[in-house]
Amino acid sequence: MTPANRLRALLAEGRLLTMPCCYDALSAKLIEQAGFDLTFMSGFAASASRIGQPDLGLMSYAEVQDQARNIADAIAIPLIADGDTGYGNAMNVRRTVAGMAKAGAAAVMIEDQLAPKRCGHTPGKDVVGREEAFDRIRAAVDAREEGADILILARTDARHTLGLSEAIDRAAGFAELGADILFVEAPKTEAEMRAICSELPLPNMANIVEGGETPDLPPAKLEDIGYRIAAYPLSLMAAAMQAMVETLDCLRRGTPRDEHLMSFSELRRRIGFDDYYAASERYASSRRD
Structure with a gap:
């Protein structure tokens, strides 16, 4: 199967997928050797590893795509790539999605932050207006429908500045536009996490940053809440x-x-x-x- 189809098959199993995040080919190989089903190229960790700089939009599209290609070439498990804001307007989003598919990614994350984006658990982030956010996901879905064999992970950071209700509404709009996986970043309580999973229709991803804003709940609890993917973006980098x-x-x-x-x-x-x-x-x- 293609990487995208392998990821679709995993999501169809209906269980929680614990997803340690990688930052280079070696860390991805270790994740695969440990028996995990998939991995995610953490933008935070990849920026630190590749250019020694914080995740504040400093890596270019070409650098991120190259990092994703190196990782995908080293493993057989599906890789989700971090496409940030798409590196420009809607037409840039289309190119980013197509490029990540060519690099071998099974899915690509596109988010609604203002550029330059920043880590979802650090100060100063903000989001674009709803229509621009929808245009980004619309463009990503168009790229997929026009032949890019890749899933779309649609992320919103609206919880931080506009509240949970707006974040859920945006994610629902992403689902209607054709996204495959939803990611509402940085809910602050278990109740908020339950609201996200109960109100949104697609597989939802939780992002567990040790010391971050989202409660670090055990996998069994996350599965009970309704999450289908639990990402751990910094565990390996912090340990290393x-x-x-x-x-x-x-x-x-x-x-x-x-x-x-x-x-x-x-x-x-x-x-x-x-x-x-x-x-x-x-x-x-x-x-x-």
Whole structure:
């Protein structure tokens, strides 16, 4: 099946899909190796990893598409790509959606923030007017209908400045326009999360940021509320950064660092050295490498 069809099949199962988010090809491979069914390229984490900058709209469309292509090439599980605001007007949204499909993404997220966008759990964000928000999703759906084999994840950040009712109304409009998955960002209570899932018709995604605004509920609770995808955008990056900072501190102080490190043999295996060597046995010239 195509990546999009694999994602459609997962959503049709009707269960909660726990989705650790990646930021590069290696983190995506680790997610797949751990047995998860899908992943999401976190814009926050990808911006930090690729350009060492915060998620404030600094990465270009070409950089994001290239990052998505590298990730999709490394894994077999479906990848949802972060398309931000679509990188311009409605015509840019069409190009973004088509480009993410060509990069191998199973779905692309398009949101209604003002450009330049920012992380949904940081200060200063705002949204465009309703009609412009609808135009973005209309353009995304048009790109899909004209041949881009990809699902549309429609996101609204309206809860932050305009309230939950406006956010739900916008998401309902996205559904009517043909979006496949809905994402109301940053509800503040379990009651708000229940309202979202009870009032909106499509599969809904929860975004669980440790220390963020949305309650960090256990997966069983999220499934009971009605969510179909639970995204964890920063868990892996936060864990990796903590381990790196601790290891660097050990190196600076000259103290043992083994407890923070994966073994060299495990490192090689997970990156793919063992698979490479096994496959290369078929070719005499490769065996000399």
